[in-house]
Amino acid sequence: TALRKVTAEQQTLVDDLQRLIETANAPIFGVDAKGRVTEWNSMAARLSGFSKEETMGKLLVDEFITAEYKSQVASVLARAFQGEDTA
Numbered sequence: 001t002a003l004r005k006v007t008a009e010q011q012t013l014v015d016d017l018q019r020l021i022e023t024a025n026a027p028i029f030g031v032d033a034k035g036r037v038t039e040w041n042s043m044a045a046r047l048s049g050f051s052k053e054e055t056m057g058k059l060l061v062d063e064f065i066t067a068e069y070k071s072q073v074a075s076v077l078a079r080a081f082q083g084e085d086t087a
Contacts, residue, residue: 035061036058
């Protein structure tokens with residue numbers, strides 16, 4: 001049926017995007033609105049020394065950012081959550 005076709009196409013897209021994130025040559029991480037880690041790719045793990053399993057659900061700034069950068073990273077995240085361009 002058409003619904004099954006659309007569902008299969010959506011799943012293919014999700015799989016492709018997950019593969020792209022995981023195999024990227026750059027660290028990629030995601031956080032939710034509370035600052036908890038929701039994504040952590042293999043390059044982020046390699047560079048940080050923290051596995052995806054160690055980071056998921058934990059507060060990025062509190063647990064994985066060094067003291068000297070905590071306020072800067074927290075500020076960037078706060079602005080991003082407000083919809084501001086932080087690049």
